[in-house]
Amino acid sequence: MxxxxxxxxxxxxxxxxxxxxxxxxxxxxxxxxxxxxxxxxxxxxxxxxxxxxxxxxxxxxxxxxxxxxxxxxxxxxxxxxxxxxxxxxxxxxxxxxxxxxxxxxxxxxxxxxxxxxxxxxxxxxxxxxxxxxxxxxxxxxxDLSLTHTFIQPQVNRSSLYFENASDAVAARVIDENKDGLVIHGARLLATQGGMTDELLVFPTGAFHFDEAYAYAFSIPSNTPGLKFICRESFAAGESHYDHPLSSRFDEVDSIVLFDHVTVPWDRVFLHGNTDIASRLYTDSGFMPLQVHQVTSRNIVKTEFILGVLQSLVDAINIAEYQHVQEKIAEVIVALETLKALLTASEVHASIDTWGTMVPDRKPLLAAMNVYPKIYPRFVEIVQLIGASGLVTIPTERDFQSEIGDVLRNYLQSADRNGYEKVKLFRLAWDLAMSSFAGRQTLYERFFFGDPVRLASNLYRDYDRSEFVKWVNEFLNREEL
Ligand SMILES: Cc1cc2nc3c(=O)[nH]c(=O)nc-3n(C[C@H](O)[C@H](O)[C@H](O)COP(=O)(O)OP(=O)(O)OC[C@H]3O[C@@H](n4cnc5c(N)ncnc54)[C@H](O)[C@@H]3O)c2cc1C
Incomplete structure (x- = not known):
């Protein structure tokens, strides 16, 4: 096929x-x-x-x-x-x-x-x-499409919290029989849940003492007992003029419920081994290969944001102001940093223990730590540059009504008529202000894991021993 x-x-x-x-x-x-x-x-x-x-x-x-x-x-x-x-x-x-x-x-x-x-x-x-x-x-x-759930419900994140089997919320193995594993409970958070062929379920990556949570499998999205509970849609309407991004790209997020779902044995990849469950993400090529995909996308997204920002600057003719130049420069620096990190990861790629050519994880971990911080700043810059233009945005229907000509005139900007100016500013609004924009910001902050723990991973992963040795040598340097 x-x-x-x-x-x-x-x-x-x-x-x-x-x-x-x-x-x-x-x-x-x-x-x-x-x-x-x-x-x-x-x-x-x-x-x-x-x-x-x-x-x-x-x-x-x-x-x-x-x-x-x-x-x-x-x-x-x-x-x-x-x-x-x-x-x-x-x-x-x-x-x-x-x-x-x-x-x-x-x-x-x-x-x-x-x-x-x-x-x-x-x-x-x-x-x-x-x-x-x-x-x-x-x-x-x-060419099966997939969604995934890698985390457990946000019930109690205290490090001292463990669920009792009797009133467990997080999906766990409750039985095994000749047909497969039986899973019951809830998991988070499947973006595109329901609109894919398959659901991939992997352990959280945190160490589990309880074997009932140490599982990995994939099942068809229509497996009996499986439910996707979606958040409300942010695709606010049909008009691409009014909602240029959300009307096209709102990937619905969902909670996944397992009601005594049987996972056939031939779909089970891992079962009951807590040690392997806690090593899946660190001992595989997951981190570098996945972040290579993510950073490639983030570069394109940043280019798009830069294009939107420059269009706003040109539209209302504010390029002469130094703080505006500085803000655009901030995005350029971020873009060039991401591109350099991605290139470095490819140039220094090497074969891993599994025989796969993986990009160098160090620059990619840096990129993955940077983006959750700079993305919200991009959004802030769009707001600081767009100002009231981000709320003076009548809809397409307003322009089609009897007041359309008035709006075309009064909402004009330095380089375009009112209809075209609002078209651009509605795009900036959908990037920085709408519910879709808020979800995008949350996504970039969290989708690859909690940024705090991502930083801890970098702290653990990044070898500084040579630098410490050098400092020691410096401290003990004998002056002539
Ligand atoms: C829009 C969006 C889409 C997503 N899509 C998917 C998806 O398709 N598939 C999927 O599997 N996941 C997805 N995720 C989930 C994502 O992986 C999690 O958001 C991320 O791992 C953080 O987990 P959490 O949301 O449960 O936050 P929590 O772990 O509950 O964290 C909440 C707060 O508590 C702090 N905290 C909690 N525990 C600790 C700790 N041990 N140490 C230090 N601080 C702690 C955090 O720093 C944070 O400030 C998505 C998330 C978002 C926002």
């Missing part, structure tokens, strides 16, 4: 009839026609279509070694630096299509699956490792 097109994606998801809830009601009928999903699914479908476009095909896909069909580039296990370069180009072609706003474009999860298949022996027992490899092949050859 190989890589799919958008139509296949939409039809496949509609056929699944996933159990998806929003605003107190279960969605019946085609998910791709529901107001909360239809536009983001259309955007996702466009990405799949691009795999078949002549100008993108060679970058977005490669020839499957098992079938000869073209399959998605994120599924390529990198063996050479040029593979990483090809992947970066592919990630950025898709990111450009969504202005970097779809954090969960399919390449994100495809990279996860490729990474864990490449180090499948890490899962400990032969059956789990074979299942992981078979799952990867299934995803690659059928």
């Amino acid at each position: 190989g890589c799919i097109d958008g139509k296949t994606y939409l039809e496949r998801i509609d056929r699944l009839r996933n159990n998806v809830w929003i605003n107190g009601a279960k969605i019946s009928g085609n998910l791709s026609e529901h107001p909360a999903f239809k536009n983001v699914m259309k955007s996702q479908a466009k990405l799949y279509d691009m795999q078949h476009e002549k100008s993108f095909r060679n970058i977005l896909t490669f020839k499957s070694p098992s079938t000869g069909e073209r399959v998605g580039t994120a599924y390529l296990e990198p063996k050479k630096i040029k593979d990483l370069v090809k992947q970066r180009k592919a990630f950025q072609i898709w990111a450009r299509e969504t202005a970097g706003m779809m954090g969960r474009s399919p390449d994100y999860m495809n990279t996860v699956v490729m990474t864990f298949a490449a180090c499948a022996d890490l899962f400990g027992d032969k059956q789990g490792s074979d299942n992981m490899r078979a799952f990867y092949l299934n995803c690659r050859e059928h």
Whole structure:
């Protein structure tokens, strides 16, 4: 089969009839026609279509070694630096299509699956490792879309808190039988939950004493007993003029409920081994390969933000002011820093213990620590430069009404008429002010984990011993 097109994606998801809830009601009928999903699914479908476009095909896909069909580039296990370069180009072609706003474009999860298949022996027992490899092949050859849940519900984050089995909230293994593992409880937080073929479930990464939480598996999104409870939609309307970003790219987030869900044995990658569960993210290529995908997207997103900012500056002609130049320079510095970190990670890539060419994790960990801090600053800069222009934004219907001509005149800017000025400022508003914008900021702060603990990881991971030794030598230097 190989890589799919958008139509296949939409039809496949509609056929699944996933159990998806929003605003107190279960969605019946085609998910791709529901107001909360239809536009983001259309955007996702466009990405799949691009795999078949002549100008993108060679970058977005490669020839499957098992079938000869073209399959998605994120599924390529990198063996050479040029593979990483090809992947970066592919990630950025898709990111450009969504202005970097779809954090969960399919390449994100495809990279996860490729990474864990490449180090499948890490899962400990032969059956789990074979299942992981078979799952990867299934995803690659059928271009399955995936969502994932890697964390437990936010009930009590005290380090002293442990759930009792009797009143547990977090999903745990409650039984094993000839058909598989039985899972019951809740998990967070599946972005795109319900609008994908599969749900990948991995342990949290924190050390678990309780074997009932040490599991990894994937199941079809329509598995009996599985429910996706979505937040309200931020796709406020149909008009791309009024809501240029949210009307296209609102990837709904969901809570995942397991009601006595049976996970077939051939879909179980890990079960009961707390030691391996706590090492999955550190001992695999997950961190560098995933952050390579993420940073590639973040660069494109930052370029888009820079473009929006410069357009605002030109529109109201404020380039002469030094503080404005300084703010734009701040974004340029951030962009160039990210690009340099990504390049450094590729240039210093090396083969890891699993035989995969992985980018250097040091610059990527730096990039992953920087972005959650600079993204909210970008949003602040859009607000500081846009000022009241971010709220003087009548809708498309206002412009189509009898007051349209008046608005065109009175809302004009230095370089465009009122309709065009508001079009630009509505984009800036959807980037920095709307509910979609707020969710984007929260996403960039947290989606890859708590930034505080990301910094702790960097602290633990980064070898400073040479510098300490040097300082000691300096302290003990004998003056002549
Ligand atoms: C928009 C969005 C989309 C997401 N999409 C997904 C997804 O698709 N799949 C998925 O699996 N996850 C997803 N996530 C979840 C993401 O992985 C978590 O938000 C992140 O790991 C932080 O966990 P938490 O939200 O439970 O915060 P918490 O862990 O509850 O943290 C809350 C606060 O407590 C502090 N805190 C808690 N524990 C500690 C500790 N041990 N040490 C120090 N400080 C602590 C934190 O620093 C923070 O300030 C998404 C998150 C967001 C916001």
